[in-house]
Amino acid sequence: MGKRPIVERMVQFYEKKPVSFHVPGHKHGLLTELPRAFRDVMRFDYTELSGLDDYHHPEDVIEEAQVMLANAYGADQSFFLVNGSTVGNLAMVYATCTEGDLVLVQRNAHKSIFHALQLVGANPVFLTPEWDGKTETATHISKDTLKNALNMYPGAKALILTHPTYYGVINPFMKEIIELAHASNMPVLVDEAHGAHFSANETFPASSLDIGADAVVQSAHKTLPALTMGSYLHIQSNRVSSKKVNAYLRMLQTSSPSYLLLASLDDARDYIETFSKEDANYFIRTREQFVNGLNLIKNLSIVEVEDPLKLLLRVNGYSGFELQKKLEEQGVYGELADMTQVLFILPLVKRKHTFPFADIRVRIKLAVEQLMKQPKSKIQIDYTHDLEAISRLATSYKEMDEHDSEWILYSKAVGRISAGMVIPYPPGIPLFIRGEKITTNKLEMLADYLASGATIQGEHDLSRKQLLVLKEEIK
Ligand SMILES: Cc1ncc(COP(=O)(O)O)c(C=O)c1O
Numbered sequence: 001m002g003k004r005p006i007v008e009r010m011v012q013f014y015e016k017k018p019v020s021f022h023v024p025g026h027k028h029g030l031l032t033e034l035p036r037a038f039r040d041v042m043r044f045d046y047t048e049l050s051g052l053d054d055y056h057h058p059e060d061v062i063e064e065a066q067v068m069l070a071n072a073y074g075a076d077q078s079f080f081l082v083n084g085s086t087v088g089n090l091a092m093v094y095a096t097c098t099e100g101d102l103v104l105v106q107r108n109a110h111k112s113i114f115h116a117l118q119l120v121g122a123n124p125v126f127l128t129p130e131w132d133g134k135t136e137t138a139t140h141i142s143k144d145t146l147k148n149a150l151n152m153y154p155g156a157k158a159l160i161l162t163h164p165t166y167y168g169v170i171n172p173f174m175k176e177i178i179e180l181a182h183a184s185n186m187p188v189l190v191d192e193a194h195g196a197h198f199s200a201n202e203t204f205p206a207s208s209l210d211i212g213a214d215a216v217v218q219s220a221h222k223t224l225p226a227l228t229m230g231s232y233l234h235i236q237s238n239r240v241s242s243k244k245v246n247a248y249l250r251m252l253q254t255s256s257p258s259y260l261l262l263a264s265l266d267d268a269r270d271y272i273e274t275f276s277k278e279d280a281n282y283f284i285r286t287r288e289q290f291v292n293g294l295n296l297i298k299n300l301s302i303v304e305v306e307d308p309l310k311l312l313l314r315v316n317g318y319s320g321f322e323l324q325k326k327l328e329e330q331g332v333y334g335e336l337a338d339m340t341q342v343l344f345i346l347p348l349v350k351r352k353h354t355f356p357f358a359d360i361r362v363r364i365k366l367a368v369e370q371l372m373k374q375p376k377s378k379i380q381i382d383y384t385h386d387l388e389a390i391s392r393l394a395t396s397y398k399e400m401d402e403h404d405s406e407w408i409l410y411s412k413a414v415g416r417i418s419a420g421m422v423i424p425y426p427p428g429i430p431l432f433i434r435g436e437k438i439t440t441n442k443l444e445m446l447a448d449y450l451a452s453g454a455t456i457q458g459e460h461d462l463s464r465k466q467l468l469v470l471k472e473e474i475k
Helices: 005-015 036-042 061-073 084-096 111-120 143-152 174-183 242-252 259-273 277-295 320-329 357-372 397-401 440-452
Strands: 077-081 102-106 123-127 159-162 188-191 215-218 231-235 300-304 310-315 342-345 390-392 405-409 422-425 455-458 466-470
Touching: 005 061, 005 259, 061 077, 061 231, 061 259, 077 084, 077 242, 077 259, 084 111, 084 188, 084 215, 084 231, 084 242, 102 111, 102 143, 123 143, 143 174, 143 390, 159 174, 174 188, 231 242, 231 259, 277 300, 277 310, 277 357, 300 357, 310 320, 310 357, 320 342, 320 357, 422 440, 440 455
Parallel strands: 102 123, 102 159, 159 188, 188 215
Antiparallel strands: 077 231, 123 390, 215 231, 300 310, 310 342, 405 466, 422 455
């Protein structure tokens, strides 16, 4: 273990046995009626007291820890986020775009990116990602799509990418894509929510920070041992102003940051900084043994992706949802399921850790055996999608705000403007984005997705065959 300025200062503070006449009202856990284990944690739920620095104007331990974070990731400046990658995405978009700005955006972005574009009033140009047959998921934009978009919209203010995918798929052309955008003097903002561990060791794919991205947001809580909501934002460029990012973070985040979260972010930074070559070898060896063991389970197939922390489990003839149900009956909880598979996020173990892989393997075997007793169910899905590679909204966010919305039968929705997102999984690419025109082609695609059994997320009422549209058509 190395130096952890926030953690160490909190422990010193605790050892002084401080009496609380301040917020939070649970008084170091004394008044809580929650179970004992919760109270133990609440003892450290401090606020910005003397000696514990000021989150929004750090000069002491938070400043020191954030400098250590920037050094660990090789960034010019890094920030601890207590509102998840969601707030990081909002802040980096606010810091780079203003109302009416053209912005190139990967279409399968997280909702926080769409919210950021809407809040800023940007003028997004959506770039449709490629389909990956191996993982059966939507992945990244191609170089050609970007080149075409740069030709069509040379004045765009930023390129917003999501990398890696939730499933751990890496874009082999990420570096070239960043360089293409830079050649057009465009900053590249990367939502790297699923890649906070990439910098731990060469075992992992390169972080977009290491290949030239200007601003990168990472959910430390997703893959590192940090508390939920704990994230990082790194700036490494003069194309993005850290001063502006900082100003927006002050506006967008709470004025009462959780010190438990801050401590866990400080600790997670130390965790990857001290993740040695031997730890990496141990992780890879342990993982390999686990995967080899899983591969011996009859009827189970394992798909490995570029990120070794991710693993896909499939049982032919059954959906991922059915497999997930059986796994959960055995007490094994994956990250998510889709029509094809269950996604596991493996633990980033160090040599000192033992994780009960052998026991888990037994339970997974039982789950698969239980599943095989059910009749096979999986319908073959045609995942092909022919969304335009590059598209725009039919109206501005400002105009959208001036119109109410209404539910309409989707048979009557052609030509209307969608007031909500409709995202079929698979492929996980939004079919309708708020502000886009509803076309016959897309409605036909929706019917195909529904017939294929895809899960449809977003604002819709498909059980009543209804879509949410803007009340009056905007000419
Ligand atoms: C790609 C991506 N970006 C951003 C987020 C939001 O992250 P957070 O939960 O840290 O706010 C998520 C959450 O799942 C995500 O998958």
